Amino acid sequence: xxxxxxxxxxxxxxxxxxxxxxxxxxxxxxxxxxxxxxxxxxxxxxxxxxxxxxxxxxxxxxxxxxxxxxxxxxxxxxxxxxxxxxxxxxxxxxxxxxxxxxxxxxxxxxxxxxxxxxxxxxxxxxxxxxxxxxxxxxxxxxxxxxxxxxxxxxxxxxxxxxxxxxxxxxxxxxxxxxxxxxxxxxxxxxxxxxxxxxxxxxxxxxxxxxxxxxxxxxxxxxxxxxxxxxxxxxxxxxxxxxxxxxxxxxxxxxxxxxxxxxxxxxxxxxxxxxxxxxxxxxxxxxxxxxxxxxxxxxxxxxxxxxxxxxxxxxxxxxxxxxxxxxxxxxxxxxxxxxxxxxxxxxxxxxxxxxxxxxxxxxxxxxxxxxxxxxxxxxxxxxxxxxxxxxxxxxxxxxxxxxxxxxxxxxxxxxxxxxxx
DNA sequence: CGTCCACGTCTAC
DNA sequence: TAGACCTGGACGG
Numbered sequence: 001x002x003x004x005x006x007x008x009x010x011x012x013x014x015x016x017x018x019x020x021x022x023x024x025x026x027x028x029x030x031x032x033x034x035x036x037x038x039x040x041x042x043x044x045x046x047x048x049x050x051x052x053x054x055x056x057x058x059x060x061x062x063x064x065x066x067x068x069x070x071x072x073x074x075x076x077x078x079x080x081x082x083x084x085x086x087x088x089x090x091x092x093x094x095x096x097x098x099x100x101x102x103x104x105x106x107x108x109x110x111x112x113x114x115x116x117x118x119x120x121x122x123x124x125x126x127x128x129x130x131x132x133x134x135x136x137x138x139x140x141x142x143x144x145x146x147x148x149x150x151x152x153x154x155x156x157x158x159x160x161x162x163x164x165x166x167x168x169x170x171x172x173x174x175x176x177x178x179x180x181x182x183x184x185x186x187x188x189x190x191x192x193x194x195x196x197x198x199x200x201x202x203x204x205x206x207x208x209x210x211x212x213x214x215x216x217x218x219x220x221x222x223x224x225x226x227x228x229x230x231x232x233x234x235x236x237x238x239x240x241x242x243x244x245x246x247x248x249x250x251x252x253x254x255x256x257x258x259x260x261x262x263x264x265x266x267x268x269x270x271x272x273x274x275x276x277x278x279x280x281x282x283x284x285x286x287x288x289x290x291x292x293x294x295x296x297x298x299x300x301x302x303x304x305x306x307x308x309x310x311x312x313x314x315x316x317x318x319x320x321x322x323x324x325x326x327x328x329x330x331x332x333x334x335x336x337x338x339x340x341x342x343x344x345x346x347x348x349x350x351x352x353x354x355x356x357x358x359x360x361x362x363x364x365x366x367x368x369x370x371x372x373x374x375x376x377x378x379x380x381x382x383x384x385x386x387x388x389x390x391x392x393x394x395x396x397x398x399x400x401x402x403x404x405x406x407x408x409x410x411x412x413x414x415x416x417x418x419x420x
Numbered sequence: 421c422g423t424c425c426a427c428g429t430c431t432a433c
Numbered sequence: 434t435a436g437a438c439c440t441g442g443a444c445g446g
Contacts, residue, residue, distance in 0.1 A: 002427050034438095054428080089428055090440080104440080125439040127428060175429085182427055281427095292434080296425090 002087035004145055004180025005256035007051045010093050014049035017095040023047055024112045033106040038132040042077040052136050053143040053179025058083045084134035088127025095119050144180040148250045156210045159202055167306040168204045169197035169297050180253060184281040187298040189248045191280035192241045196304030197297050214243040
């Protein structure tokens with residue numbers, strides 16, 4: 001989930017769910033988490049949230065009480081504390097009753113409610129992190145959504161930075177300049193402007209002004225015009241996006257925010273709106289290649305001059321040694337055995353804490369290129385009916401597969417929503 | 421069962 | 434510029 005829009009939706013979720021709720025006691029961390037303990041405990045405090053780019057900050061505010069004046073009990077906080085979170089690949093917040101704690105709830109805030117409810121930072125992969133008494137990470141630039149003006153100025157005034165020597169698609173992931181842009185957003189943004197992903201960033205950006213002169217232009221609705229070409233293939237022509245690249249880095253993420261909860265609230269695990277919103281990322285018919293950092297770049301048309309020279313011979317990687325395979329990752333599937341009886345301590349299977357070494361990569365280059373004429377597949381499969389994503393599922397280039405941002409599991413939509 | 425893939429950083433050679 | 438860090442879902446055999 002986590003790109004700028006999801007982090008912001010997470011902050012809205014926290015503010016909505018925790019409005020009026022009183023929290024109490026210490027902040028609790030899971031056994032397996034490597035992030036720092038949060039040294040905060042208070043009889044009664046409130047929680048509010050804000051977001052900036054790809055970070056969310058929770059503010060824990062002690063409530064006034066008689067105790068406060070009487071010099072609260074030792075250890076009790078009387079000053080607010082900020083905890084800054086980064087979501088990694090799988091982080092999110094959930095507010096549930098105590099007995100419905102989600103799996104992987106690594107940091108928890110307990111309310112004073114009767115059936116106690118808990119605000120949890122949930123993160124299955126644990127790539128996320130938090131820092132107490134924190135501030136926004138200094139190395140990250142202004143938020144693309146809510147600090148638009150300074151975001152623009154920061155980019156435009158630093159175009160001489162060597163960072164802009166790289167392909168635009170890779171620079172868009174540089175959080176020092178594009179705090180909030182992630183893998184699906186870079187694809188959607190470049191796609192809207194038809195910018196080849198592997199063109200030098202400076203080339204694409206030079207000439208843009210610090211000021212956004214489009215700001216007041218009415219957002220011309222993107223018209224979609226279906227046209228038939230000689231070969232009978234149906235094409236959809238996207239009519240002019242308003243604004244330059246930097247403006248789209250601001251408006252496109254905001255479109256996701258406006259989609260609402262669907263994008264975030266895992267509760268209603270309904271990502272259909274989000275899926276329908278995607279025009280390029282993981283969309284059937286689009287191309288994809290690994291960028292120089294091993295991340296999949298989705299695009300249409302020309303990849304651009306700086307495209308990876310197919311260099312990475314993924315296959316050359318060969319098997320990784322076999323020797324070490326003894327991961328003692330005791331997989332005790334949570335046998336939902338409802339041993340309601342006493343001892344609840346050990347019952348809670350902990351995530352493996354073994355330090356077992358060597359496991360394979362996450363983003364490792366894979367098969368590449370497989371040029372294929374556009375021949376078959378006139379991408380107009382609305383006939384469907386039972387249509388199980390039966391479509392070819394070649395990786396490395398040219399098209400989709402399952403699972404993606406926001407959980408784009410299952411079949412991919414093949415036709416644009418507004419395409420007729 | 422095993423392999424591949426995933427919305428992102430981090431640090432170490 | 435590679436790995437490291439993780440879990441789990443989709444798929445293939």
